[in-house]
Amino acid sequence: MNDFVARQRQAQADYFRRADIVAGHGGSAWRLASRTENLTPDIRPVAEAYFQQHGITWHRHANHGLSSQVCCLNFLMPLAERSDVLSRLVGRALEITPPKMRAVEPGPERRDWFVGFEWTGKEDYLGEWPKGGRATRGANATSADAVIQFAGDDGPETLLIEWKYTEAYGAPLQDRRRPDGTGGNDMRARRYGDKAFAPDGPIRADMSLRLEDFFWEPFYQLLRQQMLAWRMERALGERVRVLHISPAGNTALHRVTSQAIAKASGEADAFEAFKALLQPQPDGVPRFVSTTIEALFGPEVEALRGDPWADHLRERYHFLGGASV
Secondary structure (H helix, E strand, O other): OOHHHHHHHHHHHHHHHHOOOOOOHHHOOOEOOOOHHHOOHHHHHHHHHHHHHOOOOOOOOOOEOOOHHHHHHHHHHHHOOOHHHHHHHHHHHHOOOOOEEEOOEEOOOOOEEOEEEEEOOOOOOOOOOOOOOOOOOOOOOOOEEEEEEEEEOOEEEEEEEEEOOOOOOOOEOOOOOOOOOOOHHHHHHHHHOOOOEOOOOOEOOOOOOOHHHHOEOOHHHHHHHHHHHHHHHHHHOOEEEEEEEEOOOOHHHHOOOOHHHHHHHOOOOHHHHHHHHEOOOOOOOOOEEEEEHHHHHHHHHHHOOOOHHHHHHHHHOHHHHHOOO
């Protein structure tokens, strides 16, 4: 356990105590008996209704104070109908003029929502869905933690968001196979082998890399999301980018776990390494952007003091207090 994780465990335990939320499930002061009170108060009923409406799976540890899924929801779901705030955040993240937001899908009360969650796309872009059916959002298929759509100066665009909190990685993917010998890395190779590298995918073909070199997190997740964005862009006829968001203090997340990727990219930071592997686009606009929670949300949270959304985030996620504003 790194120092950042230890600090966040203590911070979440302290928050639950201040908020009079009963914690201590399983002997951990940062874990609750149920996920409900892990959500910001404003979204507790609507989150459950939204997940049920769209058939979304909750993560196994959604009752954990360090849940990335819950962290993402707490920051973004209160903004689902606040297109003005979302527009400013998108502008800051992509360094563009705050754009006009486009509705993603209806919320539980059938009003337009400008952000969606556990997004797999509207088609089986990566050949992962069950035959004759749809993927379950949040399980068993490549998905983005959130999705936002907008119309900018260059036209309509989709932004897939990957959200991290306290994750850190080191070991390669486990090559889990079924009793009959199928599945595992062989299945990954068959499914994605013709979708990863240019000209049929987002990764440069001149880096002397194999698909197996990406069987290390966070690169496996990054690759799948970038492949999803690549195929969505061609199907939709509009730019699709991936935005990666994580806390500045989680330096362990930036470790380059795949030695082959470290050598090919020449980078010591995982996200800079991944950027170096991507095929340049004709319009010159990078399709992968990485930022921190503090840099993206800090100025907005500070500007909206007195707003329940902003005040709750500052109270619970104390690292926002150190953001540069």
